[in-house]
Amino acid sequence: MPEIEVVAACEDDPATRKQLAAQGVVAITHGDYGKMLADVDCDAVAIGDYYTRRGSLAIRALSHGKHVISDKPLCTSLDELAEIERLSAEKSLCVVGMFDMRDQAQLISVRNLIRQGTIGEVHAISFGGQHPLNLGTRAAWYFEPGKHGGTINDIAIHAIDAIPWITVQEFSTINAARCWNALAKDYPHFEGAAQMMLTLENGCGVLGDVSYLAPGSSGYTLPFYWRMAFWGEQGVVEVDCYNAKDVTLALDGESGLRHEPLADSNPGGYLRSFLHDIQGGLQADELCTAHTLRATRTALMIQHAADTQAHDVALT
Numbered sequence: 001m002p003e004i005e006v007v008a009a010c011e012d013d014p015a016t017r018k019q020l021a022a023q024g025v026v027a028i029t030h031g032d033y034g035k036m037l038a039d040v041d042c043d044a045v046a047i048g049d050y051y052t053r054r055g056s057l058a059i060r061a062l063s064h065g066k067h068v069i070s071d072k073p074l075c076t077s078l079d080e081l082a083e084i085e086r087l088s089a090e091k092s093l094c095v096v097g098m099f100d101m102r103d104q105a106q107l108i109s110v111r112n113l114i115r116q117g118t119i120g121e122v123h124a125i126s127f128g129g130q131h132p133l134n135l136g137t138r139a140a141w142y143f144e145p146g147k148h149g150g151t152i153n154d155i156a157i158h159a160i161d162a163i164p165w166i167t168v169q170e171f172s173t174i175n176a177a178r179c180w181n182a183l184a185k186d187y188p189h190f191e192g193a194a195q196m197m198l199t200l201e202n203g204c205g206v207l208g209d210v211s212y213l214a215p216g217s218s219g220y221t222l223p224f225y226w227r228m229a230f231w232g233e234q235g236v237v238e239v240d241c242y243n244a245k246d247v248t249l250a251l252d253g254e255s256g257l258r259h260e261p262l263a264d265s266n267p268g269g270y271l272r273s274f275l276h277d278i279q280g281g282l283q284a285d286e287l288c289t290a291h292t293l294r295a296t297r298t299a300l301m302i303q304h305a306a307d308t309q310a311h312d313v314a315l316t
Helices: 014-023 033-039 051-063 078-091 105-115 151-167 269-279 289-308
Strands: 044-047 067-070 095-097 122-128 171-180 193-200 205-209 227-232 235-240 246-251 258-261
Touching: 033 051, 044 051, 051 067, 051 078, 067 269, 078 289, 095 269, 095 289, 105 151, 105 227, 105 235, 105 246, 105 258, 122 151, 151 171, 151 193, 151 205, 151 227, 151 289, 171 289, 193 289
Parallel strands: 044 067, 067 095, 122 205
Antiparallel strands: 122 227, 171 193, 193 205, 227 235, 235 246, 246 258
16 A cells, blocks of 8 residues: 555564564564654554553554554453543544454445345344364464453454444343353363354344354364354345355245355455544545444453353443
C-alpha cells in the first residue's frame, strides 16, 4: 500500500531478535519498545506480541499519540480495554483489530444474502471455530501461565465481530459460557476447549464452539475450521468460512439445497479500513475503532463469564 511506510520494528526478546535476523524477513531496528516510541516519528503502531502483553503495548502507543492496529485479541482484561477506550476517545486516535474474517469471500457472500432478506429475520445461529492445538510446534508462550488470556477471547472474537456485521443485530446477553482443559494435559491451566450460549438483541439464539480439538494432521483445511449457519424465517444459509467454494442455502418452498456462488473477497480489507478510519473516510460498514472496541469488550465479558461460571449476564 503506497500510503504505508514501515519506519521501525521492535522486538525486545533477544532470542527472537536473533531468529528474525537469521531469517532475513524483517529488519529489527529497536530492542526497547519505550525507546522506539520516544525516538521514532510515526503515525501508527502495529502490535503482535503475546496476548497478555498487547493491552499494555497499545496503551503506551496511545499515550504517545499513536494510532494502533493489532492482531487479535487487542487485550486480555476489561481494565486494559477501559484505558484503551479512554485514550482513544481523549486523543481522537484509531484502534483497529485484525478481524480478517470480514474480508473472506464466504462471509461477504453470507452477509449479502442475509442483508438482502433472502432467509428473512435470523432467529438462530451456530458457529464453530475448531482449531488444531499443534502442541510442540505452536508458539510455546501459548502454554506459559499468564500469557494466553483465554480461548474465547483468542478465537471467538472473530465471530463476535462478524455476527453483528452480518445480521445488524448486537449481542445482548451471555446466557452461559464454559472453558476447560482437553488435549493439553501437561498444561492444566490451559483451557483450550470453549463453548458459549448467547442472545442477540432481537432474541436470536447463538451457540458457539471454539476449541483446540481439530486433528493437527489436517491443519486448517477441514470444513470445521470455521463454520457458520444462520437459520431465518424463510430458510437457512450455511458456509465453511475459509475453504468453501460456494455457500449452501435452503429456502422454504423449495426442496433440496442451493449452492450460491461466492462474492469477491476483500484481502487486506481490515488494513484499508484502518487507513480510512484515520483519514476520516470510512465507507459503509467498514471495520472501525467502535467495532473493534465493542467486539473486544463482548469477547472479554464472555471469557469472564466462563472463568467465573456466571450466566445470564447482560451486555452493556
